[in-house]
Amino acid sequence: MIAIVAVGVAAVSVYVASRGRSPKVNLDTYQVLGAVTAEETAKLLANKGRVLAMARGSGDATNPSVEAELKAFRDTLKKHRTLEISIEKVELPPMQMMASGGGIPADQMFKALETHPGLTALVLFLGFPPLLDSEVAALRKYGVKIVVVSAFQPDVQRLLERGAIHLAIVPKTGPPETAPPARTLRERFDQDYTILTPISDAPSR
Numbered sequence: 001m002i003a004i005v006a007v008g009v010a011a012v013s014v015y016v017a018s019r020g021r022s023p024k025v026n027l028d029t030y031q032v033l034g035a036v037t038a039e040e041t042a043k044l045l046a047n048k049g050r051v052l053a054m055a056r057g058s059g060d061a062t063n064p065s066v067e068a069e070l071k072a073f074r075d076t077l078k079k080h081r082t083l084e085i086s087i088e089k090v091e092l093p094p095m096q097m098m099a100s101g102g103g104i105p106a107d108q109m110f111k112a113l114e115t116h117p118g119l120t121a122l123v124l125f126l127g128f129p130p131l132l133d134s135e136v137a138a139l140r141k142y143g144v145k146i147v148v149v150s151a152f153q154p155d156v157q158r159l160l161e162r163g164a165i166h167l168a169i170v171p172k173t174g175p176p177e178t179a180p181p182a183r184t185l186r187e188r189f190d191q192d193y194t195i196l197t198p199i200s201d202a203p204s205r
Contacts, residue, residue: 029192030065034072036189037149037169041077041121044145044167048082049120052112054104056126057089069125069149088112090126103127103150106135113142121145127153128165136164160198168196 041051053073055066070087077085090104106129113119119142127150131139136159139146146165148156152173159165172194182188 028188030068031072032185032188033149033169033193034069034074035076035185036193037069037123037125037147038073038076040167040169040195041123041145041147042080042083044147045083045121047080050084050116050118051077051086051121051123052116052119053085053087053123053125054090054109054112055087055124056102057091059091066125073123073125086116103129105129106131110135110138113139113144119144121147123147123149125149127151128156128159131164136162139164156196160196163198166198169193170196 045051053070055070056063058066074085074087077083090108092105104124104126109122109124109129113122122144124147128146128148140163145167147167147169148165149169152170153159153168156165156168156170160168170193172192179191182191
């Protein structure tokens, strides 16, 4: 009986202590992702130009991981004084999200390019839309560097080779590699992510 009472008291204590607390999210990996994406974007643009970053919106709610990515991206890019940055959220209803596979719809991407004249880079913190050959050709005419930060897409290498996108950052697949503790931001990034370019191979495993 004493043991049962003790367990009950402990359970109540944990419940009371945890009420009102929101679950904690480890933001480190998202902050690293945002910062390195900014560094790679700056390098791609030779440290000059106008950058638009787009990410999935969450309505009235706050998505800590997305906010951490965007803040780290913005703060890092601001260190390059010759780069301008703006950020937009893409609100996708559930059905539209399913139809687009979680990526940005093609019409919204082209609308963003039209409403931001003089843009030199578009950074998508969400999936790239499936495009027709004619749409790929139209996209290249804008002369905008496209950076995609998302889960690995099967056709990402083909999109890179065709010039639809210029840089892709995707999570590493397969079991985690055994490595010493990261000492730098880039080492921490390399533990979880892979950078794909038009001449790179498939993601590291």
